[in-house]
Amino acid sequence: MVVVSDATTLIVLQKRGRFDLLSNLFHEVLIPTSVFNELNHKDTIILPTFMQTKSVTQDSELANLKQLLDDGESEAIKLAKDTSLPLIIDEKKGRKIATNMGLKIIGLLGVIYLNIKRGYISKDDAKTLFDEISKDGFRISNKLVSDMFESLPES
Template sequence: MIVVSDSTTLIILFDLDRLDLLQNIFQKIYILKKVYEEITYKEDFCIPEFIETVEVNKSDILDYLEYYLDEGESEAIALALEKDLPLVIDEKKGRKIAKNLNIKILGLLGIVYLNIQKGFITKKEAKEFLETAVKNGYRISEKLMQEVLK
């Protein structure tokens, strides 16, 4: 599966050294230049081969999105719409807009869930990972976390 990604999920997975959770389920991830800039703020960040930087075409929808969202989220949503691809995004406002545009969305919890379902990680490993993500500032509702882990 090929997806478009915003930066938040990539950053948390990189920070916790778990980009494998993406590579397990996606053959290719498209990111935009702005997202690339956001995730390479650390000197030691090396973009794996399965993540590809692409450009989005200027469009009315992109102009509209940039009015409501930051540049990275706007471009990611516009590219997902343009290429008819699912979108990895965790920010609430961006998710809501993407859903309204009928874009299939996936966040960190969805990625963890797919890794459990496909046998790449156990529920115990998933729980430990999500607890570490929370300790590192990632906000996850307890209810949603329990839903993923049941």
């Protein structure tokens, strides 16, 4: 499966050295140039082979998105729409706009959920990861995380 990604999930997973959580699920992750620039802001990054940078068509639709969202979110939404691919996005406003545009979305929570469900990581590993990323400043509702764990079958 191929997917488009905004920066947030990539930054969180990069910081934790966990790009494997994406490669477990997707054989290719497309990122717009502005998202690559966000990833590459402080440190030079070499993208894993399953991630590819793509240019986005500069048009009025993108300009309208950029009035509402940052460049990375805007370009990720536009690339997902132009390619009819699902989108990894975590910011609430961006998720709402993408959903209203008819895009299929998933966030970091969904990526971790699918990794648990498919047996790539254990619930305990996921709980540790959530603790680590919350200490890094990634905000996610404790209720959403709790609900996710409750929805998983007992192991």
